[in-house]
Amino acid sequence: MIKSNVGIAPWDALNVALSKRIGLTIGSWVFIIGTILILINSLIKRSIPNVAGVIPILIIGAFVDLLNLKILSFMEIDILFFRWSLFFGGLCILASGIAIYLRASFPTVPNDELMLALTERTGWGINITKTIGEAIAFLLAIVWKGPVGIGTFIVVLCLGLLVGFFDQFLHKVGMPRYFIVRRNVDE
Structure with missing residues (x-):
């Protein structure tokens, strides 16, 4: 998604902004x-x-550092169709990956743990709480002058919905959820 150059996920935009403004690598942030x-x-x-x-x-x-600083450092895509294809492919991979790993017993990435903490505290569905977390990161990325584009806004609007969609799909095909939340997270 970073290489699509149409806007990136809000947390990534924040990390890129901090890297450019303060220093250190994106992975460090x-x-x-x-x-x-x-x-x-x-x-x-x-x-x-x-x-x-x-x-x-x-x-x-x-x-992230390995991909962006080494493996994909040469990658430049000029054709708009391919940039958007890369972006939407990355968005779907990101959403399905989040839904899959949330159903496993792996340690939770902190921004996804934020989603789960808000879900536990409020009883709202993960689609809503994921959107709230992304919106917070979006605002912080704007404040820090990160690479916010139309794609970033699309992520804010769609990532929570897509995670919820893939989570419901996995529920329907019988993949159990291993994290414990006291209220309804299947909504």
Whole structure:
């Protein structure tokens, strides 16, 4: 999605903005923002911080840096159709990946744990709470002058819906959910 150059996911836009404004790599900011979110999530849930959330942000941060600084550094796409195809393909992969890993017993990425904490606290569906989290990141990315484009706005509007769609699909095909939320998360 970063390479599509039409706007990226809000959390990525925030990380890119911080990287450009303050320094460090995008992957480093994935880790720093993720660590801050772990603390915020513990406040929302009124529990001890989920230190297991450090594992996925370390992996994601390293992977983001590897992809963007090494493997895909040469990639430039000029044809608008291919840029949007790359963007929408990335959005669908992101949404389905979130829905799949939420049903597994893997440590939760802090921005997705924010979604789950809000779901637990409010009883709202994950489609709504994911959209709220993305909107918060969107506003922060704007404040930090991140690479916000029409694609970023599309992610804010659609990612929560797509995660909810894929989550419902996985529920219908019988894939059990391993995270525990006290209220209705299947809505």
